[in-house]
Amino acid sequence: MESSSQRSAAPKHGGRPRDPQIDAAVLEATFAVLEETGYAHLTLEEIARRAETTKPAIYRRWPSRQHLVLAALAARLTAARTPNTGCTLCDLNEGINVFIATFQQIRPDVLGPLLADCAADTTLRGVFMATLFDPPRAAVATMLDRAAARGDIRFDIDCGLILDMLGSLVHYRALFGHAPTTEAEVERAVEALMGGVATDYPALLEHSLRMAGHPEAHAAHT
Amino acid sequence: MESSSQRSAAPKHGGRPRDPQIDAAVLEATFAVLEETGYAHLTLEEIARRAETTKPAIYRRWPSRQHLVLAALAARLTAARTPNTGCTLCDLNEGINVFIATFQQIRPDVLGPLLADCAADTTLRGVFMATLFDPPRAAVATMLDRAAARGDIRFDIDCGLILDMLGSLVHYRALFGHAPTTEAEVERAVEALMGGVATDYPALLEHSLRMAGHPEAHAAHT
């Protein structure tokens, strides 16, 4: 939520206020170092050097390197949008592409170790989930729920599983970094899945093709 | 392939042979430390101490900590089997369960950083792929190819994408460690996917149910 910090306890009596320029400089430096040297060789001393500040100033703001990295990533991520055009296939395709775009902003060798560090730190894990994991996932979940409400998905299907199968594909590519998942592949993946779980896949497909002729409809979001 | 080392060039004049007990002791110690303290706090000095040897002896065998970890994991993994019962659904279900079992032998906070480190080291990536990634994936790929040859999968479907969608689900669970993927979930995932890509899914399902009455058939592998 907040741009910088985990601290919440209200200071009783004033004291010197925190310099907000340092927050910004540190986040920027962190992102720059991440881009250049990756997560493994990330050094707080280097970050402090670039941000022209000191390690304690950083530790005062974020409880660990992991939290700092997470904050630096979050500060750069574009907010996930939730397309809502009424066309299930269109929404899913675009939604997943946005999902993918989110994670393509992060170097693949950053996500892995960060994720691993979450296993040892419950707090960090919570922040990670709330910051990086849930938002794009929630967007897709919303779209699936809408599709189910519309009756486009069979009643006996567990939407959570579908969600995971789509989400996992994204993470898979982000983590293994094989190659950027193309829009065409996303389309085929959605097709394959929906072919198995839709109540009437041919109808969805036809609807989607009709929509393609009216691209202005794609601007609708929620 | 080999249990210990990267060396392959034929030495001209021999020299003192490597003590194989050290190879074994180091791999064992590495695995033990991984289990106890995880990847992040893995220390070569601790491994050397446990294996009752020294750091140079380790560096002589593996070019980096990552290679060592990979070797230690590989030494413990059970070989992937490729079920071949003629029943597409049965094979896929069992194949994916074996796939999952493979990665459940590895702590989730080990796979992530290891994977991330692969991004920066092409050689390591090659070893990782050849050791951990490809074998179980190849098993599933084989099963999909057989199904396609049998005509169970539509001709216009890219088996590679199906493979990735199944594989990604496994990795997703292994990496994020949400929860162990149950056999029932695997079954539903296969059902959802095959429902979209099979030429005649109901027939496959019926076949599979008939097979369930003859469990001895499941022993057939390739």
Added chain:
Amino acid sequence: MESSSQRSAAPKHGGRPRDPQIDAAVLEATFAVLEETGYAHLTLEEIARRAETTKPAIYRRWPSRQHLVLAALAARLTAARTPNTGCTLCDLNEGINVFIATFQQIRPDVLGPLLADCAADTTLRGVFMATLFDPPRAAVATMLDRAAARGDIRFDIDCGLILDMLGSLVHYRALFGHAPTTEAEVERAVEALMGGVATDYPALLEHSLRMAGHPEAHAAHT
């Protein structure tokens, strides 16, 4: 001058103060290891182990093993006294015995390598000279100057050469470690030298013998 360190420039902003217990513990451990295993097998790791600290803490205080050894020796050496009884021969004899005593506190196999290392490090050499070499030498030089001022030494004699001839004898024994130079030998060496350079050696000798009856006079120092 200072017991521990080379730092002199006034720090702008302080920082955490150095733990003086570590200084003491390291010096003590260094001296102990020197006594037990000699200079050649002196190990910073062993010193750190004994002092219950770490190598970086040592390197922060002394720029090299040599400086550390020098500091450890200096911390144990008794200050050189400068006898001043008015009796040239008595003073010289006692002065040189003190000189010798200084270097007998140091293992012969420590001085040699330390000295040798000075050749490659100007700073170290300066510290060595100021710490071990000059003080006892200055004491003898003072005595020779007094003798010359009294007219006990011929005007055409270079006191520096006499000083070196006496000093060299001491170092010679200290370095080669033949045998401890006895007081009788010192006396004969002084006799031989002064016989050649004194204006009136027999008078000096007679004076010295008269003094021998009044040992309380020997307490006079400067």
Added chain:
Amino acid sequence: MESSSQRSAAPKHGGRPRDPQIDAAVLEATFAVLEETGYAHLTLEEIARRAETTKPAIYRRWPSRQHLVLAALAARLTAARTPNTGCTLCDLNEGINVFIATFQQIRPDVLGPLLADCAADTTLRGVFMATLFDPPRAAVATMLDRAAARGDIRFDIDCGLILDMLGSLVHYRALFGHAPTTEAEVERAVEALMGGVATDYPALLEHSLRMAGHPEAHAAHT
């Protein structure tokens, strides 16, 4: 005596003969490395590299690095001469100059550590004494004995002490490396000492001055 090795046990049965070129190449390489990098940073691997051979080949010939260094030094030292002109002062002056020349061929930072290592290795010490220490010292001792036999030195004087006082001066300069001891300084040192121990120093001096007019006499040696 022998150019290469300490080994004495005669090989019972033939076997492959030792390559004498390696002996020479190693000694030469050792001397070169000594000159360039000093004793402290002397590395057997570097020597082996330069001599285009291997470490075991070196260890087969010399039992330790110290022995090797000693052999390398000995191979380069010029033999000490013993002047015998009948002129005590002349002989001493020249003898000591030769003494000095011997040690000026050795870097000051080589002698010290080598000497120190002798303390821990009796065999090495013996070789050191027999190779470097005794020969020039014996030359001066011979000259002093001749002088005593001639009656030039007082009967109550311990020639050993005089010898040590002259020798120590040389070592002192060689080890501390203040400055090269000049011939003039040697002359004054001899003058100071002999002034105290000669039976009739003025006569010796006069004799020496007369000899100076007949330089050809200086060619006489024993």
Added chain:
DNA sequence: TGCTAAGCGAGACGGTACGTCCCGTCTTAAT
């Protein structure tokens, strides 16, 4: 308005683990 104390930038600290150099020894193949 002045005092006081919390919070700040800054820098050095004690300490862990690193990756490497070099040691002295052992094994193999050739002579």
Added chain:
DNA sequence: ATTAAGACGGGACGTACCGTCTCGCTTAGCA
């Protein structure tokens, strides 16, 4: 039998970086 050659097991090195502590200055709110 003994060599030349090369790799080995291992000890210690000097360094990078960690996370923490102490300092002196700054600033807000209470008196």
